[in-house]
Amino acid sequence: MNAVPAGYAPPTGPDRPAPGRRWLRWLLAATVAWAVLLAVLTWNSVRDDPPTVREQRTLAEAGPVVDRAVGELLAAVGDGGVATLAPDRIGQGCRITPLTDGAALERRVDVRVAGDDVRGLLQRVADRLPASWRAGVSVTSEGPVLRADAGEFVTVEGRSTGPGRVRLTADTGCRPIGSGYRAPQARAGAEATAVAEALRALGGPAGLTPALSAAPCPSGGRVAHTARATTGAGPKPLATALAPVAAGAVVLDTVDAYAYRRGPVTVLAERTGDQIHVTATTPCTP
Structure with missing residues (x-):
C-alpha cells in the first residue's frame, strides 16, 4: 500500500465532481427556476388580477x-x-x-x-x-x-x-399620470344657445364663447353637457331680467340664483359679488 503524503488530497477522478461544486450547481439551477417562476406569476397577475392598490x-x-x-x-x-x-x-x-x-x-x-x-x-x-x-x-x-x-x-x-x-x-387620489386624462368630448349645442340667450337678457356682451363640459349618462348612450359663461352683474334682479326668457318654467328663484327650463336644458344664473355666472345643462335622467 502506498502512503499518502501529509496535506495531499486524493484525486476525485474525472467523473466525480467535488461535492462543493455539485452543491453550487444545484443552487444555481434552483435560483434560475425560482426566478422563472416569479416572472410567470408576475405576468399572470398583471394580466389577470384586479389592482390591489x-x-x-x-x-x-x-x-x-x-x-x-x-x-x-x-x-x-x-x-x-x-x-x-x-x-x-x-x-x-x-x-x-x-x-x-x-x-x-x-x-x-x-x-x-x-x-x-x-x-x-x-x-x-x-x-x-x-x-x-x-x-x-x-x-x-x-x-x-x-x-x-x-x-x-x-x-x-x-x-x-x-x-x-x-x-x-x-x-382618483394621487396616481401615475400615464398618457394623461382626456375629458369626454363636449359639443356646443342647445346648452350654448341657452347661455347666449340668458346673457343677452342680462345685458352681457355678445359673442362670448362658453366653456363646455360633458359626462356619459348611465344608460341609453346619452351624454350630459354643461355650457358656462360669466358676465358683469347688471342693476336688475335676476328674476326681473330673466323672467321673459324663462316663460314661466321657473325651477329656482332666490336672491342670488334663478333657474328655469328651456325644453331639456336647465339654465341657472348665480350672482356672486359683481359677477353673474350662467350655466346651461342637459342632464342625465335617473
Missing part, C-alpha cells in the same frame, strides 16, 4: 371611471335640484412615493336646491346610486356627508358648500 392604475386608466361616476351622480340628482357639471380639476405634483410624482383628477357636480334640506338631497342621491358603490350618508361635525366607492379606487363624496348648495365629487 390605487397606484396600479394610471390617471389615464382611472379617468373614464371618474367620468362614468359623474354621470351617475348627475342622474341620481334628477329633479331633486338644479345640477351642473363643473370643470375638471387635475392636481399636479402629489407624491406616489418619496421619489415619484403623480397627479389627481377630481370632477364634480354642483347642485342648487330651493330649500336647505341638504341631508335629504344627499340621501336621495345615495339611494339612487348603484348598490355596488355602498353609498351612505353620515352626520359629521361639518354636517351630513355622502360617501361611496365607484370602483377602481375612485372615491365619491357629497357635502354642503353653503345654504342650498351641495357639491358631489369623484376623485
